[in-house]
Structures are given as structure tokens and as C-alpha cells.
Amino acid sequence: MTSATEAAPRFACPDWWAKIKAGETPMADVPINEAKAAKALAFFNRLRLPDVPGNPTMKEACGQWFKDILVAFLAGEDPETMERLVWECLCMVPKKNSKSTYTAALGLTALYMCEIPNAQMLLIGPSQNISARCFDQAQGMIRLDDNLKLIFKVQDHLKTITRRKTMTTLEVKTFDTSILTGEIPVMTIIDELHELGKKAGAIQVMQQIRGGGITMNGGQVMMITTQSDKRPAGIWKSELQKARAIRDGKAGESPIMLPVLYEFPEKLQKMESFWRNRENWGCLLPNLGRSISRQRLEDDYTNNGSISPEVEQVWVSQHLNIEIGIGLHDDRWVGADYWAKAAREGMTLDDIIAKSEVCVVGVDGGGLDDLLGICVLGRHAETKAWQAWAKAWADRDVLQLRKVIAPxxxxxxxxxxxxxxxxxxxxxxxxxxxxxxxxxLAGRLPEEDSIGMDPEGVGSIIDELTEAAFRIEDIRSISQGYKLNAAIKIAPVKLKNGSMVHCGQRIMDWCVGNAKVEARGNAVIVTKAQSGSAKIDPLMALFNAVMLMSWNPVASGGPSVYEERGLLTV
Structure with a gap:
């Protein structure tokens, strides 16, 4: 923790939640060049909303939160070196807070402020509809003001706006891997960054965009988005993690990204009673009373957003920035609530083998569009806690067959x-x-029933095990469906009381978050069909191993854990 006398890392904002609750912009204080700030605000404030009755100006219509971001991004400056401070900005704000409109206005303001001749700026949307809306908003603002028509030239067919004085262009484009075509933009504005997390090649494109930042002219990047309606992945996951680390002061002394994240703290995101309380919504909606009607928002939730757990999950991800992941809804596997607490970071398969008195193996396989998962579950020689490690394999074709989860x-x-x-x-x-x-070889497997498998799709594995001198008695067929109910219910109990731990692996976090349950009579089942296109195979392998371990196996032989540690002498 930073002491009161130490300078916090650049752009750290440890009191971000207090600021959100107080109605302030949740970002660090940034030194400002007042002259640049005044110029930027004067231009921005005169822009008019083209799609609102009466066409109010930004001075009247825009909330202070976005003006704070605009000034920090365009006029943030080191007072000693006069160097730009904010090279990148990531703003995450819920849906319907005029994000795309304000983004278009920021693009025009940046174009007006830029004095570099013949430069290129990009405003990128993830889809044709979003990029077209950004362009329509920008050109609409120009056409409402005769003076702006003298400053800018609009080319509808090219989706391009040019500042006549400098011939610098703002090009509105739809994202694809060829958008840059060798250019080095001095500024790139990306709307709905979370959508890029679903696109292959997005990381490579971002690397090209950021390449402009090392030139003498520099290259700024503004990213503005809602939370993803799916579990964060790809470029979105990495950028969000980086932004949170900077905000929390855990990303070094001199980051170049300014994070502005409208979200609840993680523990509150997992408290359904908290975020379902409508009194808590307003602090995350900086445009409440401007572009958002509280009554209409609440009516939409009542009539549309709360009709099923699946729909609610998407609704709150968009309107409250609740991250989709572990432990949000009633159809989740209950073990998800205790999974994170049971993680033991740094524990490895080698550790489990060395410290366990007995180990069992669970395997779950599938077709070309599934994963092949394995789980080793060991019983600690001293504490008797169950310790789990997992791994998975997938045919490369799954990246095409399941494009939604490819990132x-x-x-x-x-x-x-x-x-x-x-x-x-x-x-x-x-x-x-x-x-x-x-x-x-380590003597950790029991005499019988040491390897448990879903009997479907594992014939070739059984063949190779028998060729490696495993007996058919070593391999146990684990019935699935309701017959796996015992493992599905045993595991959460042991996770909660600390008698089962795991290696804190991301693949298992993902699978646990994907797992959905279904009641079948008195049983609860977790099935691939119930969990949809998301994968749970390594988790099913864990359940198979839990079934074997629940039978209280004894290792067949080999050196004991005490002999290996030199604690037993003859």
C-alpha cells in the first residue's frame, strides 16, 4: 500500500469506488495544459446533437464525466517537460450513456486540435452499423453549424472528414485486419472495444495501431466500450485486466493508459442482492437524467431483463457492467461460489504427486468441436485435502467450428x-x-479404479493405456447424467470447507464459469448440452475423479511420502 508521503503510480485511482458513489468521474487527477483544455472544451461545447429534438449543444447536453475524460485525453500534460501524459485511455461505461455520440464528438474535437499536416486519424467500430452511426453523428454535427462546414470537408462515400487547414483526415472504418494498410494514425478511437475480443487477429491489429505511439508524432488510442455480453476474452480481456491493474496502482510507476471504469467492485458484482437493488444502479450511469430515463430502464429490466437467468445475465452486463463469469445466476453450479477461494496459486502437478498418498485420474473426451480434458486428483498425505490439477487438448478445427469461443x-x-x-x-x-x-511409477495409483472416464469417445485412450501395461481393472467407466450427481454435490461441500483445493488454473475458472445445472428429479446434473457452446470438459473430468476419490482408495505401492522426504528410517 502506498503511504501518504509516497506518490501513487501514475493514473492510479485507489478511491475510484468512493468517487463513483459521490457522482465523480472515477479517474486519477491528470495535470492539464489549461490553454489546450480551454480550446478543446470551447470547440466541443459548441457541437450540437443531431438526433435530439432542438439539437442542444454539448455544453447543455453532455455530462461532466465525459468532459473530464476529453480534457484529460486531449490536454493532459506534464507541467515540467510539456510532454503529453495520456497516450491511451480506456473508458468502460454502461449502455445508453451516449457513448457513440460523445465518441464522434471527441473525434471531431481531436481533428480540430491536431496541427500535424496530412495526418490520419481513425474512428473504428466493430461492425458496419456501429461505424456508420459514428460517422452519421459526426457529419450531422458539422451540418448543423455553418462555421464547421468551412472548417471540415465531409465525404460521405468515403466515410471521411478532412480538416481543410491541415488536410488531416478522420476516417470512420469498420474493424477488420486490413484497416491500417500500412498507415500510422496519429489517433485511433475504438468504439465498443469488447466486441474485438470476439474477433480473430484483433491483438495483431492493436499492435499495429500502437506502433504509431513510438513515432515522433506519437499516436494516441481512445477505447470506449460497455462490458462484454460474454465472458471477457482476447484483446478485451487483456485490456480490461491492464486497466484495472493501473487503476489499482499495480501496473508500475508510469503507465500510458488512463483507465475510467464504471463498474461495481468485484465482491459487489457477485452479490446479486446488491446489484438487483435498483437504488444502486444510478452511480454507474453518469448520463442518468440525460440520455437515460430511470423509469424506462427499470421497466425494461422488469419486462425484458429479468425474464430468465440467461437474459438477465446479458442485461446486467450491458446496463450495469456486471462481468459475466463465476457465480452470477441460479442455474450455475453451486461449486462456482467457492471455487476462487479454494485456489492455491503456484501449486503444480509435481507438488500434488509429491505430497499425495494416493491419486486418481479423471478423463472426459469429445469430438472435433470439444475439448479433451484430464484431471489429476490427489489426497494429501497429511491434511487429507483433495488437490486438483487439470489440462486440456483441442483439435485446431475447433477454432473454426466454435468461433464464438475461439479467442x-x-x-x-x-x-x-x-x-x-x-x-x-x-x-x-x-x-x-x-x-x-x-x-x-510413483506408486500413487490405487490397485483398481484409478482412471475414471466418460465411456463415450475414449476408446483410443483405453487402447493406448492397455498397451502401456495398464489393466482393464485400472480403468473405470463413470456413468454420466444423474449418476454423476454425487460428485456434483460432494465437490461444492469440500470446496467450501477447505478440504478440496486446486491449482488456480484459468482453464478451470473458465469451465466452472461455463457450467450450468439442471434438476432431474432428486438429482442435479451438469451437462454439455445445458452449458451450450461453452466448454466444461476438464470440469467433467474433475467430477469423474471425484467419484473415484469418494470411494476412499488406497495407493497400490511405491515409496511413501515419508520415505521420499527422508523422514522414515529403518
Whole structure:
């Protein structure tokens, strides 16, 4: 924690939640060049809203929150070196806060402020509809003011606005991997950044955009977005994590990104009683009473947003920036509530093998559009706590077959917790056999029922295990559906009381967040069908291992944990 006498890291805002509750903009104080700020605000304030009756000016219609962001972004300056301070800004604000309109106005203001001749600015939308709306708003503002028509030239067919004095252009484009075509924009404004988390190649495009930042002219990047309506992935996940780290003072001394995040603290995002209380909504809606009607928002939630858990999850992600993930809704697996607390960061498979008196293995496989998951579950020799480690493999074709989750799978592959292969049987099966063989050689497997599997889609794994001298008695078929009910209910109890822990792996966090349950008579089941296109295979492998461990197995032999540590002498 930073002491009162120490300077906080640049752009850190430890009191961000207090600011939100007080109705202030949740961002750090940024030194401002007052002359630039006055010029930017004077221009911005004169712009008129083209799609509102009476066409009010930004001075009248825009909330102070966005003006604070505009001034910091365009006029933030080190008072000693006179160097620009804010090279990037990430603003996350809920839906219907005039985000796209204000973004268009910021683009025009930046174009007016830029004195670099023949430069290029980009305003990028993730889809044709969003980029077209941004352009329509910008050109509408110009056409409402005769003086602006003298300053700017609008080319509808090119979606381009040019400042006549400098010939610098603001081009409105729809995102794709070829938008830059070798150009180095002096400013890039990205609307709805979270949508880019669903697009392949987005990371590479962002690297190209940021390449402009190391030129003598520099290159600013403004990102403004709502929260994602799916679990954050790809470029959106990485940018959001970075912004939160900067805001919390955990990203070094001199970041270049200014974060402005309208969200509840994580613990409150997981308290359904808190965010369902409509009295708590207003602090996240800086345009409440301007572009947002409280009554209409509440009516929309009552009539549309709360009709089912799935719909509610999407509604609150968009209107309250609740991050979709672990522990939000009634159809979740109850173990999700205790999963994060049971993580033991730094624990590895080697640790589990070394410290366990017995281990069992769960395996769950599928087709080309599924994952192949394995889970090793060990019982600690001293504490008797169950310790879980998992890994998964996927055929590369899944990136095309399941494009919605492709960015998440690529992230997991980069983290080393998922292996993308060209041939599951040839590349994944041998590694599964190797893991089982390591456990057998260490004497950690029980005499029988040491490897539990969903009987479907695992024939080739069984063949390779038997070729590696595993007996058919070592392999147990674990019935799925309602017959897995015991494991589905045992695991949450042990997670809550601390008698089951895990390695804190991202792939398992993802699978646990994806898991949905369904009541079948007196049983509760977790199924792939119920969880949709999101994957849960490594979690199902854990359930298979839990079934085996619940039978209280005893290791078949090998050196004891005490002998390995040199604690037992003859």
C-alpha cells in the first residue's frame, strides 16, 4: 500500500469506488495544459446533437464525466517537460450513456486540435452499423453549424472528414485486419472495444495501431466500450485486466493508459442482492437524467431483463457492467461460489504427486468441436485435502467450428493450459498415458479404479493405456447424467470447507464459469448440452475423479511420502 508521503503510480485511482458513489468521474487527477483544455472544451461545447429534438449543444447536453475524460485525453500534460501524459485511455461505461455520440464528438474535437499536416486519424467500430452511426453523428454535427462546414470537408462515400487547414483526415472504418494498410494514425478511437475480443487477429491489429505511439508524432488510442455480453476474452480481456491493474496502482510507476471504469467492485458484482437493488444502479450511469430515463430502464429490466437467468445475465452486463463469469445466476453450479477461494496459486502437478498418498485420474473426451480434458486428483498425505490439477487438448478445427469461443481458447493455449493439436489421438493420447504412467511409477495409483472416464469417445485412450501395461481393472467407466450427481454435490461441500483445493488454473475458472445445472428429479446434473457452446470438459473430468476419490482408495505401492522426504528410517 502506498503511504501518504509516497506518490501513487501514475493514473492510479485507489478511491475510484468512493468517487463513483459521490457522482465523480472515477479517474486519477491528470495535470492539464489549461490553454489546450480551454480550446478543446470551447470547440466541443459548441457541437450540437443531431438526433435530439432542438439539437442542444454539448455544453447543455453532455455530462461532466465525459468532459473530464476529453480534457484529460486531449490536454493532459506534464507541467515540467510539456510532454503529453495520456497516450491511451480506456473508458468502460454502461449502455445508453451516449457513448457513440460523445465518441464522434471527441473525434471531431481531436481533428480540430491536431496541427500535424496530412495526418490520419481513425474512428473504428466493430461492425458496419456501429461505424456508420459514428460517422452519421459526426457529419450531422458539422451540418448543423455553418462555421464547421468551412472548417471540415465531409465525404460521405468515403466515410471521411478532412480538416481543410491541415488536410488531416478522420476516417470512420469498420474493424477488420486490413484497416491500417500500412498507415500510422496519429489517433485511433475504438468504439465498443469488447466486441474485438470476439474477433480473430484483433491483438495483431492493436499492435499495429500502437506502433504509431513510438513515432515522433506519437499516436494516441481512445477505447470506449460497455462490458462484454460474454465472458471477457482476447484483446478485451487483456485490456480490461491492464486497466484495472493501473487503476489499482499495480501496473508500475508510469503507465500510458488512463483507465475510467464504471463498474461495481468485484465482491459487489457477485452479490446479486446488491446489484438487483435498483437504488444502486444510478452511480454507474453518469448520463442518468440525460440520455437515460430511470423509469424506462427499470421497466425494461422488469419486462425484458429479468425474464430468465440467461437474459438477465446479458442485461446486467450491458446496463450495469456486471462481468459475466463465476457465480452470477441460479442455474450455475453451486461449486462456482467457492471455487476462487479454494485456489492455491503456484501449486503444480509435481507438488500434488509429491505430497499425495494416493491419486486418481479423471478423463472426459469429445469430438472435433470439444475439448479433451484430464484431471489429476490427489489426497494429501497429511491434511487429507483433495488437490486438483487439470489440462486440456483441442483439435485446431475447433477454432473454426466454435468461433464464438475461439479467442478464449487461444488465450488458454497461450497460457499453456490448453494444447491445440492437429491430431487428438496422435498428440494428446500419449501425454495422457505419460501422466498416468508417472503416477503409477510413483506408486500413487490405487490397485483398481484409478482412471475414471466418460465411456463415450475414449476408446483410443483405453487402447493406448492397455498397451502401456495398464489393466482393464485400472480403468473405470463413470456413468454420466444423474449418476454423476454425487460428485456434483460432494465437490461444492469440500470446496467450501477447505478440504478440496486446486491449482488456480484459468482453464478451470473458465469451465466452472461455463457450467450450468439442471434438476432431474432428486438429482442435479451438469451437462454439455445445458452449458451450450461453452466448454466444461476438464470440469467433467474433475467430477469423474471425484467419484473415484469418494470411494476412499488406497495407493497400490511405491515409496511413501515419508520415505521420499527422508523422514522414515529403518
Amino acid at each position: 478464449e481458447l487461444e488465450d488458454l493455449a497461450a497460457a499453456g493450459e490448453l494444447v491445440l493439436v492437429d491430431n487428438i489421438e496422435a498428440e494428446a493420447n500419449p501425454e495422457i498415458v505419460d501422466i498416468c504412467s508417472r503416477l503409477k
